[in-house]
Amino acid sequence: LEGLSAEEMDAILEFAFQRYFNDSGMFGTVDDGLVRAEQLKRIGVDEIACLIDYGIATDKVMAGLKPLADVLRRANAGGAPAENDHSIAAQIIRHGVTHLQCTPSMAQMMVTNDEARGALARVKSLMIGGEALPGRLSRELREATQAQIQNMYGPTETTIWSTTHVLQNAEATTAPIGTPIANTQVHVLDAAHQPLPIGAAGELWIGGDGVTRGYWKRAELTAERFIDDPFIGTGRLYGTGDLVRMDADGLLHFEGRADAQVKIRGHRIELGEVEARLSDLPGVRQAVAVLRDDAGHSGARLVGYVVADTPVDSDGARRQLAAHLPDIMVPHVIVSLPAMPLTPNKKIDRKALPAPTERRAERAANAQEAPPSDGSQAAIAQVWGTLLGIGDIRGTDNFFALGGHSLLAVQAHRDIKEALSLNTLAITDIFRFPTLAGLAAHIDGAGGKTSAPVVAPPIVDTPARSETMSKRRMMRAGRGRGQS
Incomplete structure (x- = not known):
């Protein structure tokens, strides 16, 4: 700095001060301060300190406290969501939500949004269910809120929730689904409906007051999924199709599906039904549907793979499928392959199916x-x-x-x-x-x-602001040249 001319020094100090004045702290107009306060509130800051620098006359300082008081008043009184803001963050703030239930897919979107993440700090109880809860997401939720976080599990056939687990830590790859709620029994059984030992994976069967009577006018499916409870002699058990294991503490851990069912955004679908519709497309000789969660995409995607006489047009095929399947079951993209990858046992190797390339509209x-x-x-x-x-x-x-x-x-x-x-x-x-x-x-x-x-x-260049800026430039220039 000693080698700079006075003009160069003044220019550098002016630039540095302008950046400091415009980009840092509670400087500028009342509106500037209010905007900055709202930005800080969105990331969970609930208290802002004001630093009063030295070298400014007392009357100037006292006069400057009045606009700061206005910022304080408006920041504490404001913050209400706009009337046309119907985001989840706005709804939490608007209605004073203390208990929130959502799927992991929705929770993931909330923790990646600054406004929603800030709103989560207001929630006291967070109930997550409908899909497996990844350990990474549970850690992100714990960082975003001090709420009690429960991982909830249960199919529609047992009146939704059947087990629950309050997260104490978030180290597991997938959060446990916990222990049964009141008036509910859970069993980990093998294919012969016999109990499995601690640590062994088997199908989860649920009994108790929440088990429904069966499927309306679908006697064969009811007989397949519901059996008489052999353990207590009354009532029935429902076979969930989910693979679980029970640890030494009695906690259930989700291991995946025993069949081809998957969950997308909280909806349970049969991949076999999707594959059957894919096979019905003209010229298709073989079809597979999988749920992919590739990096760089927003959540899991349903992808269809087909081997056909000629390459299948993905968008056209999706329109045909939409005439027969709900939107949730229509693949995001359909990939044509010359042949399906196979395992050494000559079964389709689903893990070897290629990731879809970028589609063009x-x-x-x-x-x-x-x-x-x-x-x-x-x-x-x-x-x-x-x-x-x-x-x-x-x-x-x-x-x-x-x-x-x-x-x-x-x-x-x-x-x-x-x-x-x-x-x-x-x-x-x-x-x-x-x-x-x-x-x-x-x-x-x-x-x-x-x-x-x-x-x-x-920024309005008021006389008071100009005087303050000039005085600060003089002070900093003096310091830079070693003056006192």
Whole structure:
């Protein structure tokens, strides 16, 4: 610094001070301070200290406390969600939610969103169920909230919850499903319905007051899944199809499915039914459906693999399947293979099935529309492409037709708000404007009431602020030259 001229020193100090003034602490206007306070509140900060620097006259300091008091008042009085904000974070804050029940898929989306993560800090009891709870997610939840976290387990046939486990730590690869609730019995049985020893994996059978009477007008399926309880002599047991093991403490640990059922976003589906529909597609000779959780994608995806006389058009096949299957059972993508990979025992090696490559949105051969290169459409297309694993997205493409669903819509809403610096985009807008062009027009104000992207309020160069800045520059310049 000693080699700098006075002009260079002043320029550097001016630049450094401007960065400090604009980017750090509670500086600027009341609106600046309020914006910063709200940012800190979103990440769980509940107290902010104010540092009063030396070298400023007492009357200036006292005058400066008045706008800080205004920031304090407005920050504590404000923070209410916007009326059109229907996000999970807004609902928790708006209704003072203390008990929350959701699937691990939804919980994962909450811990990756700053606003939702901050709202979780308000929750006192968190009940997770519907899918296996990964240890990584349970650790993230524990970091986000001091709430009691329960891993809940139970099928519809036993009136939903049958076992529960309060998480004490999060070291397990998958959280235990725990011990039975009141008036419920659990048994780990082999194929002959005989009890298995501690530590051995077997099918979970559930008995007790929650077991239902069976399936309506489906006597064969009822006889297959429900048996008389041989252990207490009354009532019945329901075979869940889930593989579990019981440890020495009596805790049940989920090991996977005994059949081809999987759970997607809390819904239990039969892969065999999906595979049967895939096999019905014209020219298909062999079909497999698997649930994949590849890195870089938002949660597990149902993927279909087919061996056919000619390559199968993925989007066209998905439309055909949608006529016969619920949306949750339509594969996200259908991959054509020359042959299925096989194990040494000549069974299909599901683990060796390749990860799907990035899809391109389907369009007519004579389509003249070009993909967006800038503006709101380009930003939204980037978000959609990342979430859906799709390239070449254009204005007429529909988020849900491309494979989006309600949970991905929540994440798309979060990512679009962040990418475009919006604070007024409602989650319902993703559903109201499902096409790329429609949503972009709504955001840009051409087709809706959404405000323009929010920018930081301009800093007003008041005389008091200018005087303070000049005095600080003089003080710092003096220090830099070794003056006292």
